[in-house]
Amino acid sequence: MNLDFSDDQKFLQSEAKKFLEKEESVKRSRGVLEGSESFDNDLWQKIIELGWTGIRIPEEYEGLGLGHLELCVIAEELGRHLTPVPFSSSVYLFTEAVIKYGSEELKKEILPKLVTGEVVGTIAVTEDFLAPTNNNIKTEVSNELISGTKIAVPDCEAATHSIIVCKSSKGIDLRLVDLSCKEVSINQVENIDGSRGYYSIEMKQAPSLLIGDEGNGWILYESIINQAAVLFSFEQIGGSQAALDMAVNYANERYAFGKPIGSYQGIKHKLADMYVALTLAKSNSYYAAWALSSESSDLPVAAATARVSATKAYELCSKENIQTHGGNGFTWEYDCHLFYKRSKLLSLNIGSIANWKEKLISNLEQSNLN
Amino acid sequence: MDFKDTPEQAKFRKTCREWLEKNAKLKTGVEKNEFANIDFLQVAKDWQKKKYNAGWAMLHWPKEFGGIGASAIERIIWAEEESKFNVPKGIFEIGLGMAGPVMMEYATDEQKARYLPAMAEGKEIWCQLFSEPSAGSDVAGLRSKAIKDGDNWIINGQKVWTSGAHFSDYGILVVRHDPNLEKHKGMTFFFLDMKSPGIEVKPIKQITGGSSFNEVYFTDVVIPDSQRLGEVGDGWKVAITTLMNERLAVGDANGADVEDAFRWAKKQDDSGEPLINNKSVRSSIADWYCEANGLKNTKLRTMSALSRGETPGPEASITKIVSANKLQNIGAFGMDSLDMAGMLKTDDPEIQSFQNAWLGAPGLRIAGGTDEILKNIIAERVLGLPQDARADKGMPYKDIPSGNS
């Protein structure tokens, strides 16, 4: 019985933490929010140099050949430090999809470039102001050429390629598109968390390459986001912990009525509730990390459980962190809102909590909850 | 990360499992109350004795007291396996979980030899006499008195909410020996024979209609000084040992859980459709599933630390708050799902389990540290926030305001 990370994995995590602290990742996140770029390219290049983009890429494709657990501990630190880079799009979603469903030829060509950052990937699914499903995708492919418009696609400023979820004669396909081709136009779309970039992608007969089986794309997409949900849940618990730590520090230092506000139960119990939610989320994320790394058939349930708990924890911790900071918490100057906004971005990016609860329950219905 | 037992743990689990299979029935899902209308106390005692004879009763205790010297992890493995079987619960937990460790730490060797094996065997049942009418959360506010009289102490006063006092043979007791001292310093700890002259036990009827706890009155009850546990004035220190154990012993709330809610929702018809098709029901069940598994996985993290011989982190402190509230919500869900009929008493074991959950959960949110006190503990001891300002700090006990109770 060992529901914990190994000493090597913990070491990797503490090195990642030191690195992101030294690089002032949170400050850089604010820099992106206030600047004109949608990610911090300097930090992104440093992360590439550390090899994190190739963590899961097998050595034969010039990656580090490590496992999902190593990726989980990195994700927790990226979340804790609000790291403003296209890591999640390129690594949790795009790279994982190529590793899982790419042809040997594609892997040979693209995986080494994902390691070096020459290729950066993202995934495009949403088309309208409602949840994407296998029934409402309109972007269409015929003769390998894709036409249609995607909105809310993350990280396109950095991305060179995107996987497009589109409709084909056989059903839903996953297709790879080179974003630099002339049939594709990309526009930044302002979003609530300005420390990350969202884009629309308009495709007019853009050339594409099929990934995985034709017509089977929605199932593949679901399986990709099941994996990503686990990694995002680690970002969420990292962010929750950071927000809780901020609130605890402030509650110890801020005085009102002659005492630290942390000595009032209104604050104490709030912070205890945050701790409880975070502990549940963390334990569920650990279990999901195990399910992911061991390719357990329990992954869909474990991932949804981690996702729902981590979403709840981060939303609670980030909003109550603002509350604990009083008027200061509502200012642009304090970092509270950075966590609040990131928590919402992370709780919507691969589908809302309502959707993940639905996935959880329908999976339990199939497995007959024992 | 892995969920495999080590070869030794697997072997141990198999031994537990084999013994349990021979001696008890596996749970099937919907448990009929097999123990209704029978002498539950006797059934529980028989089961305890069976366990004791095989070494399982207090398996982490040394052989001389009836254990097998099991490690913390083996103890958890046993508990995991036992929980899969339908066995009588609720009689011995307080004695074994709270009186046991205190006796082990503070009693003399002769006392241990005399009392511990009988406690483990279930021959003698123990209760915990801490709470008083004016001292619950603030148990150090207690006022029952002990006055030294030669080699004896004379006890006067009242305890309340004493679970199992009506069938207990012995009790652990904390009382005030000097009201002139600061409240935490003026207390002393004893164990005593519940059949001593001057003890009167009066059952209290609970909101469930049953009576598992009692008022206990003491009128000139004599306790020999040899039954003092710890030094005179160390009562609080000794009590804290048991309260720490209590937090582990009380832990998970037994009763209707997410599996039961799920099974129910799948078959129960609500205007021709199973409830599980209702969005809000799906959402609630998802929440309970996340909580239940969050607790289960938290326990696994604790076990992982124990397994490596490390001290577990504070994560287990969330167990009772989460599980007691979940129990209350699941109970309410089951009853609500029956609409007007949810209020009706019935023989249906599933409906009963929701009603029992709903009726019992309020007690669990109070017993062994209320939700509010547990949140204070998390805030202060885990998160490091300042202690609550105390109105009674440094005052002699007798000068502390105590309201009307």
Ligand SMILES: Cc1cc2nc3c(=O)[nH]c(=O)nc-3n(C[C@H](O)[C@H](O)[C@H](O)COP(=O)(O)OP(=O)(O)OC[C@H]3O[C@@H](n4cnc5c(N)ncnc54)[C@H](O)[C@@H]3O)c2cc1C
């Ligand atoms: C949008 C906005 C507009 C405002 N406009 C005005 C205005 O026009 N004029 C003006 O004068 N002020 C204004 N304020 C200030 C506002 O009244 C204060 O922010 C508010 O009273 C809280 O005070 P604080 O920010 O100092 O937080 P603090 O008092 O430091 O509170 C921090 C946290 O501690 C908690 N806390 C404090 N004391 C206790 C206690 N005893 N028990 C439990 N919890 C406690 C608080 O609830 C909060 O969660 C405005 C604030 C905002 C956000």
Ligand SMILES: Cc1cc2nc3c(=O)[nH]c(=O)nc-3n(C[C@H](O)[C@H](O)[C@H](O)COP(=O)(O)OP(=O)(O)OC[C@H]3O[C@@H](n4cnc5c(N)ncnc54)[C@H](O)[C@@H]3O)c2cc1C
């Ligand atoms: C089913 C059951 C079995 C029990 N068995 C035993 C037993 O075997 N032996 C034994 O000794 N006792 C037993 N108890 C007693 C139990 O330990 C106390 O009921 C509990 O500690 C609360 O004390 P109280 O009832 O006096 O409530 P109080 O302490 O008066 O609390 C009343 C309310 O005030 C809140 N409150 C109190 N102090 C604070 C604070 N500082 N901050 C915020 N809120 C506060 C509480 O949370 C609660 O909501 C049992 C109780 C129950 C319900």
